Amino acid sequence: MAFETILTETRGHVALIRLNRPKALNALSDQLLTELGTALDHFEADDAIGCIVLTGSEKAFAAGADIKEMASLDFLTAYKNDFAHKIDRVAACRKPVIAAVAGYALGGGCELAMSCDFILAADTAKFGQPEITLGIMPGMGGTQRLTRLIGRSKAMEMCLTGRMMEAAEAERAGLVSRILPADDLIDEALKTAEKIADFSLPAVMMAKESINRAEEIALAEGLRFERRLFNAMFGTEDQKEGMAAFMEKRGAQFSGR
Numbered sequence: 001m002a003f004e005t006i007l008t009e010t011r012g013h014v015a016l017i018r019l020n021r022p023k024a025l026n027a028l029s030d031q032l033l034t035e036l037g038t039a040l041d042h043f044e045a046d047d048a049i050g051c052i053v054l055t056g057s058e059k060a061f062a063a064g065a066d067i068k069e070m071a072s073l074d075f076l077t078a079y080k081n082d083f084a085h086k087i088d089r090v091a092a093c094r095k096p097v098i099a100a101v102a103g104y105a106l107g108g109g110c111e112l113a114m115s116c117d118f119i120l121a122a123d124t125a126k127f128g129q130p131e132i133t134l135g136i137m138p139g140m141g142g143t144q145r146l147t148r149l150i151g152r153s154k155a156m157e158m159c160l161t162g163r164m165m166e167a168a169e170a171e172r173a174g175l176v177s178r179i180l181p182a183d184d185l186i187d188e189a190l191k192t193a194e195k196i197a198d199f200s201l202p203a204v205m206m207a208k209e210s211i212n213r214a215e216e217i218a219l220a221e222g223l224r225f226e227r228r229l230f231n232a233m234f235g236t237e238d239q240k241e242g243m244a245a246f247m248e249k250r251g252a253q254f255s256g257r
């Protein structure tokens with residue numbers, strides 16, 4: 001695949017997508033979001049891929065939506081084109097997507113990281129929703145996902161002051177799952193992705209779907225939803241293989257069926 005604003009490669013069963021607009025600190029231009037969506041379409045359809053890692057550069061995961069593109073927007077154009085909706089493609093991906101964040105993850109960059117399934121952060125990572133300093137508010141999920149992840153009080157402070165949060169605070173607050181030395185970030189993210197990709201793909205996809213459901217519905221309905229998927233697992237070859245391998249004291253070889 002030939003792209004101008006992202007780089008893609010595969011390592012075994014893992015796809016690595018790098019945001020690649022170094023001169024703009026990976027600002028999320030319309031073209032970048034379109035290309036990211038196309039890459040996700042491709043990897044989601046590729047049966048050989050079991051997990052996707054999304055990363056940026058050492059300096060910036062992404063410094064937000066592209067301010068130079070947005071500066072002259074008027075309401076009707078913004079409303080009609082609704083470019084921010086393109087980020088929805090990330091959360092809609094049915095295969096797991098890990099954000100590997102080093103440097104700035106600001107505005108749309110923080111929102112993009114939060115659209116992934118979990119965030120591995122380098123010790124250099126800085127998160128923030130600085131839209132308020134530009135005379136606007138977050139528009140790619142910042143007021144919604146950040147609030148669910150770190151709670152109302154901290155989300156309110158982040159969005160109303162625009163201050164940045166270092167990696168350690170982001171981990172304490174529950175925004176990121178783990179902090180890694182910057183030099184190890186990509187290797188560790190790929191290792192984590194390989195581990196996930198080696199499991200049963202339907203089990204991974206259903207676990208992801210069920211956790212996402214937890215954010216949308218009440219507990220009783222969520223438990224019923226989980227139970228339905230859990231019972232369905234007994235129709236897969238991977239369940240037979242996983243449990244046989246345990247009893248035979250050997251490693252499981254999952255086929256994705």
Ligand code: CAA
Binds near residue numbers: 023028
């Ligand atoms: N959009 C467009 N260009 C950006 C950008 C952005 N979000 N962030 C950085 N750039 C560009 C800069 O304009 C600069 O380009 P030039 O060399 O052509 O001037 C280049 O990237 C390097 O940036 P800086 O010189 O500013 O680098 P720095 O190290 O001094 O500062 C920074 C780094 C603190 C991240 C600073 O660039 C910054 O504050 N960026 C903007 C962050 C921001 O406000 N993000 C929110 C955007 S709005 C949004 O995302 C809306 C939404 O929710 C959908």
